[in-house]
Amino acid sequence: MHQFRTHNCAELTKLDVDKFIRISGWLHRKRDHGQVVFLDIRDNFGIIQCVLNRGDCSFELAQGLSLESVCCISGIVVDRDASAMNLTLPTGAIEIKISEIQILSKSDSLPFSVNSASEPSEELRLKYRFLDLRREHVRKNILLRGEVIASLRRRMSEIGFIEFQTPILTASSPEGARDFLVPSRLHPGKFYALPQAPQQFKQLLMIAGFDKYFQIAPCFRDEASRADRSPGEFYQLDLEMSFVTEQDILSVVEPVISGIYQEFSKGKMVSPFPFRRISYDDSVLRYGSDKPDLRNPLIIEDQTVFFLRNDIAFPLFREKIAQGEVVRSIKVAGLGDMGRRWFDVLNDWVVTAGGGGLAYVLMTNDSLKGPLSKFISKTAFADLAIETGTAEGVGIFFLCGPIGDISKISGSLRTKIAEDLNLITGTSFEFCWITDFPMYELDDDGKIDFCHNPFSMPKGGMKALLDEDPLKIKASQFDLVCNGIELSSGAIRNHLPDIMYKAFEIAGYAQEELEAKFGGMLSALKFGAPPHGGCAPGVDRIIMQLADEPNIREVICFPLNQQGQDLMMNAPNEVDPTRLRELKLKLG
Numbered sequence: 061m062h063q064f065r066t067h068n069c070a071e072l073t074k075l076d077v078d079k080f081i082r083i084s085g086w087l088h089r090k091r092d093h094g095q096v097v098f099l100d101i102r103d104n105f106g107i108i109q110c111v112l113n114r115g116d117c118s119f120e121l122a123q124g125l126s127l128e129s130v131c132c133i134s135g136i137v138v139d140r141d142a143s144a145m146n147l148t149l150p151t152g153a154i155e156i157k158i159s160e161i162q163i164l165s166k167s168d169s170l171p172f173s174v175n176s177a178s179e180p181s182e183e184l185r186l187k188y189r190f191l192d193l194r195r196e197h198v199r200k201n202i203l204l205r206g207e208v209i210a211s212l213r214r215r216m217s218e219i220g221f222i223e224f225q226t227p228i229l230t231a232s233s234p235e236g237a238r239d240f241l242v243p244s245r246l247h248p249g250k251f252y253a254l255p256q257a258p259q260q261f262k263q264l265l266m267i268a269g270f271d272k273y274f275q276i277a278p279c280f281r282d283e284a285s286r287a288d289r290s291p292g293e294f295y296q297l298d299l300e301m302s303f304v305t306e307q308d309i310l311s312v313v314e315p316v317i318s319g320i321y322q323e324f325s326k327g328k329m330v331s332p333f334p335f336r337r338i339s340y341d342d343s344v345l346r347y348g349s350d351k352p353d354l355r356n357p358l359i360i361e362d363q364t365v366f367f368l369r370n371d372i373a374f375p376l377f378r379e380k381i382a383q384g385e386v387v388r389s390i391k392v393a394g395l396g397d398m399g400r401r402w403f404d405v406l407n408d409w410v411v412t413a414g415g416g417g418l419a420y421v422l423m424t425n426d427s428l429k430g431p432l433s434k435f436i437s438k439t440a441f442a443d444l445a446i447e448t449g450t451a452e453g454v455g456i457f458f459l460c461g462p463i464g465d466i467s468k469i470s471g472s473l474r475t476k477i478a479e480d481l482n483l484i485t486g487t488s489f490e491f492c493w494i495t496d497f498p499m500y501e502l503d504d505d506g507k508i509d510f511c512h513n514p515f516s517m518p519k520g521g522m523k524a525l526l527d528e529d530p531l532k533i534k535a536s537q538f539d540l541v542c543n544g545i546e547l548s549s550g551a552i553r554n555h556l557p558d559i560m561y562k563a564f565e566i567a568g569y570a571q572e573e574l575e576a577k578f579g580g581m582l583s584a585l586k587f588g589a590p591p592h593g594g595c596a597p598g599v600d601r602i603i604m605q606l607a608d609e610p611n612i613r614e615v616i617c618f619p620l621n622q623q624g625q626d627l628m629m630n631a632p633n634e635v636d637p638t639r640l641r642e643l644k645l646k647l648g
Contacts, residue, residue, distance in 0.1 A: 064132055064164075070106025074153055076137045081156070083108065084132045084164065087125055087257020089175050097122045098156075101133060102194075107149060110135065110156040118161040128167040128174060128194070134160040169201035187627040189618055201607045201615045204324065208603050209276055211323060212297050215316045221274040221299060226261035228254060228278070231580075238282035240292075248644035254280035257596060259515070260581050262300040263553055266592040267584045274299040276599060282380075284623075288545055288601055289612050291624040296548075300594035306536050306552050308611030309593050310334070310493055313540065317547070317597060321489050324606045329488040335540075336492040343494050348388075348471020354490035356478040357429070360470045363389040363458060366444070377419075380460045387460045388470040392477055395422060396453030402480075403430075409476060410459065415469045421457040432458065475544075489605065491542050499533040500567065510567050512537055517550035517593075518563060525562045541598060547602060557585045 064084040072081065085103035098112045099122060110133055112122050120155040125131065135156040172180035173185075174194045192198055192457045213223065232239045232253035239253040255261075256346030257279050265273045277298040285291040297316075301309060314333035321330045336354070343350050346359050364387045367377045377387055407418040422429040422438065427439055436444070444456070450472040457477075459470050478484050499518050501511040508530050516535040518524050522535050536552035560582070564574050575582060613619040620626055639648070 068105040069101055069103045069108045070150060070152060072108060072137055072151055072156075073574050074139065077139055079137050080134070081137055082132065082134045084204055085130070087127050087129050087167075088132060090122075090125065090127065092123055099125070099133075101131070106151060108151040108154075108156060109140075109146070109149075110158050111395050112158045115263055116158065118158060121161050121163070122158070123165070125161070126167050126169070127162060128170060128191075130165040130167075132162040133158055133163055134162075167282060167350070178354070182621070183627065185186055186621050187617070189628050193503055198614065201603070201609065202617055204607055205599075205603050205615055205617075208320060208324060208379065208606065211274065211320055212316070212599070215319060216274045216297070216299070219272075219312065219316070221272040222270065223275050223276060224262075224265060224270070224273050226258040226265075226277065230255050230261075240280045240282050243643040243645055256281050257296070258298050260578075262298060262594060263515075263581065263589075263592065264584055266300055266302045267587070267589045271302050272299075273594075277596070282509065285620070285622040285624065287602065290600060290612050290616055290619055291622070292432060295599040296596040297599055298594070298596045300592060302590040302592045303529075304552075304591070306495070306538060306593065309550060309552075309595060310337075310538065313548070313550075313578050313595060313597070314491075317491070317602075320602065321542075321606065326507070327491060328486075331489060333491075337495055338492050339496040340494055340498065340534075345472075346475055348467050348469075349544075350539065350616040351541050351544055351546045352492065352496050353475070353484065353496075354492055355484045355488060355543060356474060357483055358390055358392060358474045358478055360474060361388045361389050361391070366440075367460075369440055369457075371440045372435060374419075374432065374435040377458075377460050385461050385465060386463050387458055388466055389459075390457045390470065390474055390477065392455045392457065392481070394453055394481070395455040398455075406457075406473075406480075408478070410469065410473060411451075413469050413472055414465065415459055415473075416461060418473075419460075420575065421456050423454045423456065428459070430455070486608070487540055494539040494541055495537075496534045497537040498531065499535040499540075500530045501564070502531070502644065508567055511535070513549065514564065514567070515560075516536060517554045518559070521556075522559050522562060530566050536593070538595070540595070542605060545605065546598075548595045548597035550593065552591070552593035555585060555589040555591055557582055 062082065064082070066082045066399050067076070069083055069085055072083075083101060083103070085101040087099060088102035089100040090108055091098040095114045097112045097119065099112070100107050101110055110118050133156060135158040137154055138157050138491075140146075140153055140155050170191065172184050172191070174191055180192070191340040193202060212516060217223070229242060229252040232241065232251070237256055239256065242252040242254065244250045244252060256275050258275070262273050275298050277296055278293055279296060280293050283289070283291060301312065311334070314335055318330055318333050334621055338346075338352070340350055343352055345362060346352075347356075364381055366372070367374060367387050368381060381387065403418075410418040419432045421432045422432050428436060457473065459466050459473065461469065496519070497516075498511040498641050499516070500508050503509040512535065516537045519536050520528065538550050539546050540548040540550070554563060561574065565571070600615060604612045607615050609615055618626070618628065625631070
């Protein structure tokens, strides 16, 4: 018989009754009834109940056994009494009559309960993460993570992608976040950087002649934590393809992502592919965000022209429109029973969010109510009713302000109203692609800068760079969004050096500066680069959604806290002065 086990805790069934078996695991729960002791033993696969009667040779040992101690139990599988069956457990119809207990490792007193539904503090959870991982719901998340990653690998291999590994120690590259730097002992005063993404390396693989690349890539960014972003490191399904258009990439990614969500969604509805394509401009207008949650049925509309009508006497909006501001509206049904206080609270919320206030009308089939109603003529009301398809109890909210500010505020208001009215259900995964991102934007100093990825191909190529207003040029760039969370960014890459020089020149980069920062990539592009592109769906975010967790730390084995600290391993920490001298570093 095997030294530690003949079976795992989940595989024993009524077919094993009367067999002499051996299991090993952790003491999950103990119930001492004086004349009999019940021990629930847990391993990686499940839980099974074991029993000892007073007088059995290991009875006193069992009574003194502390929770979470590791033990090896030998005994006979027996049927449970009908009244004692636990149908919530796969092994609930049987138990093990213990003949011997061997303590493999005794546990000290626990800092928090592993078998309780109560939630320990986050600090305790992260300090004792190895214990936290024994808790059932956390454990399920991590097992789900392994299954999702295995499925991603299988799906990518099945469609002809080859997995490569790209360097972890590389050169610093500005990609929108701070690098983690690693000092070089052999080259004093010089530093490696941990990759923010394998961007340049995967492009170099395409230039080298490999056609389809992927990896489950670790990425490192020294940036702040938030609910859907882990500080320090994260993983992404990084992929790149040669001789492809933007549509080709979207068509390859959709069945992989849709398949993953269907496989692990536990019955939730998943958008059929092809997913909706929404231009960046339309998304910002209609949803107030480039990461729209399409489960929310509310739509934002532009009403600037409407408030310029002669039969609408609302001077406040008219004056703001004359100053270049715009008006946005949100139509909401079912407001007939909402009291005045709800509208007032909503107005206060808009003011707190930075808006100038909230104007609204509450419509019936033949009249208007609300603060704005007295400024709108019957003719204007009739036209508005036809345009919006209004009915009894439909409210229309109006916001006015600078286009950038009002887009964000109206988007937040759209979400706020939907949450207040419970319009967003948690029973579906709604996907869309956001396309046609601006190539450039104005920075805080009013200078032209790249809006997103500077290595994306501008739509229209060199002609667009030479002839068009930079702020109107679109990039061949796209994001995959699900339920308001950005899962992936991607692009057709700029594979032509002359276009890259011109694109960076518009953003204020001299050719010499570009050569200094991206010399390796530019050199490679000059030796025959195929048209290529790709994207990188975030693995952690995908698993967070599939696990229905509000925080990304719940699906990472050993996450950092919000301050970027590892409380379990005490990192970051101080380094021995000898090591600093080896690295020629001095703390100032």
